Amino acid sequence: MATPEKIRNIAEKIKVRVQQGEKLVVVVSAMGESTNQLIDLAYSISGNPKEREMDMLLSTGEQVSASLLSMALNGTGVPAISYNAFQLEMVTTKTHNNARIKDLKLSKLQRELETHDVVVVTGFQGITDEGQITTLGRGGSDTSAVAIAAKMGTSCEIYSDVAGVYSCDPRVEHSARKLEYITYDEMLELASSGARVLHSRAVEIAKKYSVKTYCASTFSEERGTYLVNNIPEWLEQPVVTGITTDPNQMKVTLSNIPNDTGLISRIFIDLAANEVNVDMISAVNDNGHSHLTFTFISGNYEIVRKTLNETLKGIEGWKFGTNEDVVKLAVVGVGMQSTPGVAGRFFGALSKDKIKMLATTTSEIKISVLLHKDESEKAVKVLAEEFGLLEAD
Amino acid sequence: MATPEKIRNIAEKIKVRVQQGEKLVVVVSAMGESTNQLIDLAYSISGNPKEREMDMLLSTGEQVSASLLSMALNGTGVPAISYNAFQLEMVTTKTHNNARIKDLKLSKLQRELETHDVVVVTGFQGITDEGQITTLGRGGSDTSAVAIAAKMGTSCEIYSDVAGVYSCDPRVEHSARKLEYITYDEMLELASSGARVLHSRAVEIAKKYSVKTYCASTFSEERGTYLVNNIPEWLEQPVVTGITTDPNQMKVTLSNIPNDTGLISRIFIDLAANEVNVDMISAVNDNGHSHLTFTFISGNYEIVRKTLNETLKGIEGWKFGTNEDVVKLAVVGVGMQSTPGVAGRFFGALSKDKIKMLATTTSEIKISVLLHKDESEKAVKVLAEEFGLLEAD
Numbered sequence: 001m002a003t004p005e006k007i008r009n010i011a012e013k014i015k016v017r018v019q020q021g022e023k024l025v026v027v028v029s030a031m032g033e034s035t036n037q038l039i040d041l042a043y044s045i046s047g048n049p050k051e052r053e054m055d056m057l058l059s060t061g062e063q064v065s066a067s068l069l070s071m072a073l074n075g076t077g078v079p080a081i082s083y084n085a086f087q088l089e090m091v092t093t094k095t096h097n098n099a100r101i102k103d104l105k106l107s108k109l110q111r112e113l114e115t116h117d118v119v120v121v122t123g124f125q126g127i128t129d130e131g132q133i134t135t136l137g138r139g140g141s142d143t144s145a146v147a148i149a150a151k152m153g154t155s156c157e158i159y160s161d162v163a164g165v166y167s168c169d170p171r172v173e174h175s176a177r178k179l180e181y182i183t184y185d186e187m188l189e190l191a192s193s194g195a196r197v198l199h200s201r202a203v204e205i206a207k208k209y210s211v212k213t214y215c216a217s218t219f220s221e222e223r224g225t226y227l228v229n230n231i232p233e234w235l236e237q238p239v240v241t242g243i244t245t246d247p248n249q250m251k252v253t254l255s256n257i258p259n260d261t262g263l264i265s266r267i268f269i270d271l272a273a274n275e276v277n278v279d280m281i282s283a284v285n286d287n288g289h290s291h292l293t294f295t296f297i298s299g300n301y302e303i304v305r306k307t308l309n310e311t312l313k314g315i316e317g318w319k320f321g322t323n324e325d326v327v328k329l330a331v332v333g334v335g336m337q338s339t340p341g342v343a344g345r346f347f348g349a350l351s352k353d354k355i356k357m358l359a360t361t362t363s364e365i366k367i368s369v370l371l372h373k374d375e376s377e378k379a380v381k382v383l384a385e386e387f388g389l390l391e392a393d
Numbered sequence: 394m395a396t397p398e399k400i401r402n403i404a405e406k407i408k409v410r411v412q413q414g415e416k417l418v419v420v421v422s423a424m425g426e427s428t429n430q431l432i433d434l435a436y437s438i439s440g441n442p443k444e445r446e447m448d449m450l451l452s453t454g455e456q457v458s459a460s461l462l463s464m465a466l467n468g469t470g471v472p473a474i475s476y477n478a479f480q481l482e483m484v485t486t487k488t489h490n491n492a493r494i495k496d497l498k499l500s501k502l503q504r505e506l507e508t509h510d511v512v513v514v515t516g517f518q519g520i521t522d523e524g525q526i527t528t529l530g531r532g533g534s535d536t537s538a539v540a541i542a543a544k545m546g547t548s549c550e551i552y553s554d555v556a557g558v559y560s561c562d563p564r565v566e567h568s569a570r571k572l573e574y575i576t577y578d579e580m581l582e583l584a585s586s587g588a589r590v591l592h593s594r595a596v597e598i599a600k601k602y603s604v605k606t607y608c609a610s611t612f613s614e615e616r617g618t619y620l621v622n623n624i625p626e627w628l629e630q631p632v633v634t635g636i637t638t639d640p641n642q643m644k645v646t647l648s649n650i651p652n653d654t655g656l657i658s659r660i661f662i663d664l665a666a667n668e669v670n671v672d673m674i675s676a677v678n679d680n681g682h683s684h685l686t687f688t689f690i691s692g693n694y695e696i697v698r699k700t701l702n703e704t705l706k707g708i709e710g711w712k713f714g715t716n717e718d719v720v721k722l723a724v725v726g727v728g729m730q731s732t733p734g735v736a737g738r739f740f741g742a743l744s745k746d747k748i749k750m751l752a753t754t755t756s757e758i759k760i761s762v763l764l765h766k767d768e769s770e771k772a773v774k775v776l777a778e779e780f781g782l783l784e785a786d
Contacts, residue, residue, distance in 0.1 A: 004434065004437040004438045007438055008438060038457070041397065041457075041461065042460075042461065042464055044397040045397045045400055045401060045461050045464050045465045045468065046464040046465060046467060046468035047468065048468070049464040049467070049468075050463075050464065050467055052474070053460045053463045053464045053467070053474075053475060054460070056456060056459065056460035056463070056475050056477070057456070057457060057460035057461065057464075059456075060453035060456050060457050063449060063450070063452075063453050064431070064434075064450060064453050066449065067435075067446045067447070067449035067450035068434065068435065068438050068450065070443075070446045070449070071435055071438050071439040071442040071443065071446045071447075071450075072438045072439060074439060074442070074443055074446070075438065075439035075440065075441070075442075081445070081446075082446060082449050084449070086479055086480075087479075087524050087525075087526075108524075131480050131501075132480075133480075
């Protein structure tokens with residue numbers, strides 16, 4: 001949705017589908033850079049705009065896209081109408097800038113589908129029960145689309161500038177392989193580890209309601225990737241499906257805090273209360289004191305710092321250190337569950353190349369490590385080779 | 394509301410008022426050229442966008458302004474919150490692009506004024522009973538502001554790039570005098586004749602509910618103009634208060650139509666049904682046929698042409714001619730009612746300078762003439778002198 005020409009182009013593609021007899025709900029995001037432009041505008045006016053007002057501002061971006069796409073569809077003869085989240089009663093929680101969808105009332109949407117072939121809906125936004133406008137955070141349009149599909153019991157297609165899900169980032173590793181299928185669980189692990197094809201909340205909803213979801217490029221005809229419950233049996237099941245890296249991580253080290261599990265759990269409860277997701281926690285005890293390490297998204301630095309200062313108020317001698325030069329790397333695959341020795345191969349491959357691991361966590365289908373930033377590319381290459389993730393030349 | 398700097402500037406002015414103990418409802422229009430930019434965007438996508446989708450699109454402009462002004466106010470320490478017309482249930486008729494306000498539910502606005510010093514409200518827009526977004530047409534923000542003031546029983550101040558109401562257009566006649574007071578009736582006649590200080594619908598509401606209204610410049614400290622029911626008695630009452638010209642007029646001549654009052658009234662009923670305002674009607678009969686002349690706003694040409702073709706379908710030999718090179722000039726003054734001979738002075742002044750009048754209409758407080766475009770400036774000068782509307786040097 002970057003330019004008027006692209007919007008007309010999308011309308012033509014939708015028209016083909018309508019001519020084949022389909023009725024569609026099309027969820028749109030804002031045009032190109034318009035969200036960033038609105039954010040810049042806000043910060044040119046106030047150094048610290050309220051999140052509630054940011055949502056009033058940003059939600060206009062999707063409304064512009066929705067009305068323009070509807071006009072483009074009408075222009076090609078397709079009966080279409082646009083609606084914003086407010087009008088469709090897409091009810092969310094009250095957390096401005098990062099709200100979660102609570103309920104969708106579909107009656108209006110379904111009524112409009114009786115008289116229109118296409119209903120264009122603003123993604124990324126909602127309203128609270130009190131009628132306040134909220135936004136769902138970055139990638140929120142994916143979440144809106146999957147949520148509507150879930151509630152309507154239909155399938156969902158997500159079009160973006162990424163042509164599907166790859167075994168690893170094609171910008172880093174050119175021989176990355178595009179996956180034809182990926183399971184919800186794998187995609188969830190990849191998305192939460194930084195792969196940006198699909199927002200992890202969207203994947204959670206797709207998994208919960210088994211929404212058949214397809215990710216492909218808006219403008220190429222290239223085949224994309226299907227999200228499924230299980231990889232079709234006739235496909236060879238790889239042990240590892242994908243590798244992903246997330247450079248937007250920061251590591252914090254708290255030293256010299258009392259060795260008190262009550263206190264340590266309070267730290268994480270307080271961080272969670274401030275909506276900070278922490279990961280890769282490790283704690284070391286030393287003469288009655290604890291040293292605590294964990295990672296979080298760099299953007300949360302201010303709130304982490306503030307929360308820790310409050311939680312640790314009155315405690316003497318504690319120290320706070322951060323490291324931004326880190327990358328979280330994860331390998332993901334449902335095949336791990338039934339294949340022993342994956343961790344051994346993983347650590348073996350990294351240590352053979354002398355890549356230093358700063359922290360590690362594992363789940364049933366994922367192994368994550370924290371690495372120095374400058375070793376991340378090498379690590380992806382080594383692991384992609386080890387687990388056979390590259391295109392055969 | 395043209396730039397971030399101007400928005401901060403407005404916030405500072407509002408802050409001064411708040412510090413003096415006032416609580417304010419601030420109605421905003423869209424930033425600078427943003428409405429025109431959105432219109433251009435729409436037409437780059439569709440040659441004939443639906444009015445309903447245009448309203449979805451254009452209403453975002455005021456929402457951007459409202460959230461930004463609220464951020465600017467918060468930034469200076471003023472407790473402020475922004476609301477759109479949808480949230481405040483500003484209910485209008487269903488005529489997209491030109492809706493009329495039906496009802497304002499003030500409970501939410503009043504509740505927010507208990508906890509905020511300023512509530513910033515989007516002007517120019519409303520919702521229908523069915524939850525569709527509407528806009529009020531050009532100048533609609535004035536109408537929103539006066540309507541809110543009327544319902545709340547408060548006074549209203551309108552700030553724009555015009556410093557008040559002048560005896561004639563200061564761009565045409567540099568010695569035009571700024572009026573300290575003008576009556577609602579005079580302002581209504583001036584506004585409907587093309588003076589663009591204040592939308593005539595806003596004036597209608599101000600008059601109906603006796604809203605004390607003040608028009609002044611956003612950025613100068615110059616004293617503006619008060620709209621009042623009666624000019625204060627201690628002021629000398631002029632016969633003519635102002636002269637205004639409207640170049641956006643088109644004259645149509647229908648010749649050779651049957652001399653049938655039923656048909657002629659049907660023409661005007663059909664035009665009114667299509668929301669075309671006609672003015673300066675004159676009809677001449679000639680051998681059982683009629684020749685009909687009237688004026689309308691140039692922008693309505695297509696709809697006038699289409700309406701006439703439908704109404705006169707089946708009638709043979711009728712002809713249609715238009716003239717765009719016309720200007721409607723009006724002199725207005727409540728003093729006319731009690732002063733005989735104004736029309737004589739008016740026509741005398743024009744004829745002395747050989748200015749040709751193409752059509753004339755009069756009301757109790759207004760005399761209008763249709764002139765050739767190239768005689769309009771001269772006519773303003775002659776009449777301004779005749780009625781003493783210029784600043785004494």
